[in-house]
Amino acid sequence: MSLRRRLTLxxxxxxxxxxxxxxxxFWGSYARSESMVAYRQAVSAGQxxxxxxxxxxxxxxxxxxxxxxxxxxxxxxxxxDQQTALQGIAETRGTVDALGGMVSDVTALQFAQLGxxxxxxxxxxxxxxxxxxxxxxxSDVDDPIPYVEASQRLKELEQRQAFIAVQRANVIDRTIALxxxxxxxxxxxxxxxxxxxxxxxxxxxxxxxxxxxxxxxxLGGGELDYRIEDIDDDGELGDLASAFNxxxxxxxxxxxxxxxxxxxxxxxxxxxxxxxxNVSHELRTPLNAIIGYSEMLHDELGDDxxxxxxxxxxxxxxxxxxxxxxxxxxxxxLDLSKIETGxxxxxxxxxxxxxxxxxAIDALAPILRHRGNQLRxxxxxxxxxxxxxxxxxxxxxxxxxxxxxxxxxNGTIAVSANVDPHNHSLEIAVSDTGIGMTEEQQAQVFEAFxxxxxxxSQDYGGSGLGLAICHDFCELMGGxxxxxxxxGEGSTFRLRLPVDPESVPEAA
Amino acid sequence: MTTxxxxxxxxxxxNRDMLSRRLRRAGFEVLWAADGExxxxxxxxxxxxxxxxxxxxxxxxxxxVCQRVRETAEVQDTPIIALTAHAMAEDRDKALGAGCxxxxxxxxxxxxxxxxxxxxxxx
Numbered sequence: 001m002s003l004r005r006r007l008t009l010x011x012x013x014x015x016x017x018x019x020x021x022x023x024x025x026f027w028g029s030y031a032r033s034e035s036m037v038a039y040r041q042a043v044s045a046g047q048x049x050x051x052x053x054x055x056x057x058x059x060x061x062x063x064x065x066x067x068x069x070x071x072x073x074x075x076x077x078x079x080x081d082q083q084t085a086l087q088g089i090a091e092t093r094g095t096v097d098a099l100g101g102m103v104s105d106v107t108a109l110q111f112a113q114l115g116x117x118x119x120x121x122x123x124x125x126x127x128x129x130x131x132x133x134x135x136x137x138x139s140d141v142d143d144p145i146p147y148v149e150a151s152q153r154l155k156e157l158e159q160r161q162a163f164i165a166v167q168r169a170n171v172i173d174r175t176i177a178l179x180x181x182x183x184x185x186x187x188x189x190x191x192x193x194x195x196x197x198x199x200x201x202x203x204x205x206x207x208x209x210x211x212x213x214x215x216x217x218x219l220g221g222g223e224l225d226y227r228i229e230d231i232d233d234d235g236e237l238g239d240l241a242s243a244f245n246x247x248x249x250x251x252x253x254x255x256x257x258x259x260x261x262x263x264x265x266x267x268x269x270x271x272x273x274x275x276x277x278n279v280s281h282e283l284r285t286p287l288n289a290i291i292g293y294s295e296m297l298h299d300e301l302g303d304d305x306x307x308x309x310x311x312x313x314x315x316x317x318x319x320x321x322x323x324x325x326x327x328x329x330x331x332x333x334l335d336l337s338k339i340e341t342g343x344x345x346x347x348x349x350x351x352x353x354x355x356x357x358x359x360a361i362d363a364l365a366p367i368l369r370h371r372g373n374q375l376r377x378x379x380x381x382x383x384x385x386x387x388x389x390x391x392x393x394x395x396x397x398x399x400x401x402x403x404x405x406x407x408x409x410n411g412t413i414a415v416s417a418n419v420d421p422h423n424h425s426l427e428i429a430v431s432d433t434g435i436g437m438t439e440e441q442q443a444q445v446f447e448a449f450x451x452x453x454x455x456x457s458q459d460y461g462g463s464g465l466g467l468a469i470c471h472d473f474c475e476l477m478g479g480x481x482x483x484x485x486x487x488g489e490g491s492t493f494r495l496r497l498p499v500d501p502e503s504v505p506e507a508a
Numbered sequence: 509m510t511t512x513x514x515x516x517x518x519x520x521x522x523n524r525d526m527l528s529r530r531l532r533r534a535g536f537e538v539l540w541a542a543d544g545e546x547x548x549x550x551x552x553x554x555x556x557x558x559x560x561x562x563x564x565x566x567x568x569x570x571x572x573v574c575q576r577v578r579e580t581a582e583v584q585d586t587p588i589i590a591l592t593a594h595a596m597a598e599d600r601d602k603a604l605g606a607g608c609x610x611x612x613x614x615x616x617x618x619x620x621x622x623x624x625x626x627x628x629x630x631x
Contacts, residue, residue, distance in 0.1 A: 277594065281564075281593040281594055284613070285520065285523070285614065287614070287615045288614040288616060289520075289523055291616075292523065292527065292530065292615065292616060292618070293526050295530075295618060296526060296529060296530050296533075299530075299533065318522050318525075322522065
């Protein structure tokens with residue numbers, strides 16, 4: 001469960017308990033005030049009944065005295081006295097009405113009975129006062145029954161009301177006790193629940209935060225593989241943990257990438273340094289001959305002896321040859337640098353590859369047949385026209401042929417050409433039976449900065465840039481170059497160049 | 509004073525031809541070898557007074573030749589000057605570490621080389 005949900009739930013529970021307490025309080029107050037009103041009414045009604053009982057008794061005493069006087073004397077009731085007495089009766093009626101205003105369901109019966117009996121009594125008393133001076137009128141006020149009955153009813157009402165007041169008081173007590181109990185219980189439950197929730201919340205949050213902290217410390221300490229596991233939370237803390245894990249993944253990847261980038265930059269740098277060292281080495285070899293022969297000839301010219309002219313000429317030829325080698329080497333380096341910087345331009349034109357092949361082989365025939373090698377060539381007259389860079393094509397062929405001658409002794413150098421009508425390509429293979437290459441050497445043979453396998457270039461001379469240039473030219477020309485070789489058995493270089501489909505003769 | 513014999517080990521025809529002729533002009537008797545194996549054989553059989561050893565050699569490189577000479581009792585004191593077209597500082601350290609007495613970088617400074625040869629022959 002998420003932290004937010006846990007907090008919300010806790011808050012909600014506490015609010016519910018609080019609401020129960022408040023509700024109980026209001027209900028208790030309401031119930032108490034209801035009962036208090038009833039109690040006060042009961043008490044007021046009790047006072048009224050007391051007052052009424054006293055009024056009735058006073059008036060009865062008065063009437064009994066008057067009645068005796070009337071029967072035994074010629075007493076005449078003054079108008080004022082009559083009015084006063086009638087007013088007293090009206091007051092008593094008013095008291096009855098006031099009692100009626102306080103009547104409730106539980107006292108309605110007693111009040112109704114009181115009303116009937118008191119009215120009868122009061123009516124007889126009223127009649128007595130009105131007809132007091134009429135001697136012919138017979139009074140019935142001596143009859144005690146209506147009075148006794150009214151008194152009895154009044155007492156009954158009073159008892160009833162006292163009983164109700166006691167009941168109300170009991171209800172008030174009970175209500176107070178109940179609300180107090182509920183309030184205390186609710187309060188204790190709130191405290192307990194809050195404390196429990198708080199405890200678990202703190203413990204749960206602490207545990208998870210500790211895990212996060214530990215993870216951060218270990219990651220910060222360089223332990224990049226560290227991951228925060230078992231966070232049992234699909235909410236904020238779980239999100240935080242998975243964000244942390246994602247971050248550490250990304251961090252490790254970034255560092256790995258950085259390391260890789262640095263490693264490949266270092267490798268490239270080292271390769272460039274090696275390349276420069278090789279270039280320097282290759283430049284120094286012809287320079288050594290040029291400077292050495294020049295100095296030697298200079299010294300010889302200073303001698304007194306006659307100059308050996310044919311020897312002199314041969315030595316000058318060596319200087320010229322070395323100078324040309326130097327130039328070729330510089331051209332190779334420039335070519336490679338042009339390719340690397342994307343400045344090598346292809347000049348396409350239709351040309352007959354057979355003618356280029358034949359001319360190149362003728363030109364190189366002396367060195368190809370040198371060291372007892374046999375030369376074998378296909379018939380190149382029927383080859384399709386290529387629309388490509390003839391100069392670069394020639395450069396590749398010359399390079400492959402020179403390599404074959406360089407690494408072969410008393411063997412065979414063969415040049416073949418085939419058209420593949422399915423792939424629309426021309427394949428030229430230059431094979432020799434020379435020293436060959438290991439698989440490791442083959443894998444690196446076309447690479448510019450990694451090639452020039454030390455002992456080979458030392459044994460056979462050359463910068464080793466030739467094949468790198470061939471490879472890059474081939475790619476530029478939309479073709480491929482591959483090698484098959486085995487140590488001691490020779491090498492075959494296959495050059496494949498695209499042919500315009502229309503100029504390919506149909507396969508038989 | 510007898511003519512001193514130098515063994516020139518160099519696989520490049522032109523450089524070998526040039527250097528041997530200049531050394532002869534300078535008054536030395538010059539023997540030569542074109543690869544490491546020939547060189548080692550020549551050192552043992554002909555006992556030259558000093559060896560000029562190219563490092564980039566076919567069959568057996570100069571470092572190995574130098575080590576073998578140092579391991580062979582009869583010839584182990586023969587002075588050796590390494591000749592190489594490698595011009596880096598570590599190449600010099602490598603040459604001296606392999607047991608060469610001195611080191612010369614191509615293109616060869618010929619007067620400087622003569623001085624190195626004479627100093628080693630005198631000591």
